[in-house]
Amino acid sequence: MNASLPTAEALRAALAGLLDGLPPSQAARAVERLIANYRGVTPTGTPLLRDRSDVAAYAAYRMPATFEAVRSALEALAAAAPGWAPAGHVDVGGGTGAAVWAAGATWPDHGDVDGDGDGGGGRTTTVLDWAEPALALGRELAIGSGVPALRDVEWRRTRIGTGLKLPECDLVTVSYVLNELTDGDRAALVAEAARASEAVVIVEPGTPDGYQRVIEARDVLIGAGLRVAAPCPHSGACPIEPGTDWCHFAARVSRSSLHRQVKGGSLAYEDEKFSYVAAVRFDAEPVRARVTRKPQTRKGQMLLDLCTETDGLRRETVSKRHGPLYRSARDASWGDAWPPHDARRDNAPDQSDHSPESG
Secondary structure: OOOOOOHHHHHHHHHHOOOOOOOHHHHHHHHHHHHHHHHOOOOOOOOOOOOHHHHHHHHHHHHHHHHHHHHHHHHHHHHHOOOOOOOEEEEEOOOOOHHHHHHHHHOHHHHHOOOOOOOOOOOEEEEEEOOHHHHHHHHHHHHOOOOHHHOOOEEEEOOOOOOOOOOOEEEEEEEOOHHHOOHHHHHHHHHHHHHHEEEEEEEEEOOHHHHHHHHHHHHHHHHOOOEEEEOOOOOOOOOOOOOOOOOOEEEEEEOOHHHHHHHOOOOOEEEEEEEEEEEEOOOOOOOOEEEOOOOEEEOOEEEEEEEEOOOEEEEEEEEHHHOHHHHHHHHOOOOOEEOOOOOOHHHOOOHHHOOOEEO
């Protein structure tokens, strides 16, 4: 495989032939069972991925979505700390390694800092999971990817939960894992991640339950002395009133033939909804505000639902008279920082010029 391929393209290429020889109906049944477990309650200590066919179906169906969600979260962290890159990364419950691929896409040069193209001298990465078939396939995909940063990943079978001891590192990622754990194991895992690392990124499904797990993890991280770098503009209490809404975002994912077969859809893409938190021990600059819903277009106006540093949730109306800021608002997407870094603040209106509404 061509090592010059961007990481996302390399992942698609690596997954392309994964289901060769596996009957489509068997792959679809495995995916449907995995989706049911993913959305429901999984017995503690029971890995979701039982054998090679499960893992192949999971990787082909879920790995691109997990990759895009985690990459979005890591890119938000990178934007808050542009001078920082992890030299050591531990992915907890990483399965086939989507978060490792996402880190490679976010910090592509850090996997080969000596510049000789062999991946040496860069990030050390460990994937921990309790499903050996997932680790085996993840290793196979990584080695065959042609991506230098993925060649020397360590794949280690480990039970995830209370009692887990992590090696000290710069970054710990925990993506789509907390749903598989008891409340006690969740809290213990998040506390251990906070102890072991300089930055912790937790990603969960963009559902009310997933958001609640993220909020609980966020509280543990802040209690351990970390500061929120993203998506929140602050480390204070979430302004969302419990039970009324939930904070989540969306990442665009190209659909494979297996996606279309299982979901019966014809679109070439879908949006992966996810909730996340990135917290750090070092200096980072969170956004002043973040767009928390898809911006709404009105005649000559853009309506932005924001979570802000000082005013909690509010809606901001940006009109044509705001000039460059209006053009930035038209380009704004769900999850973006506001105002964008390239907005000309000297042309931005005063706060009194905006038309804030209740969020």
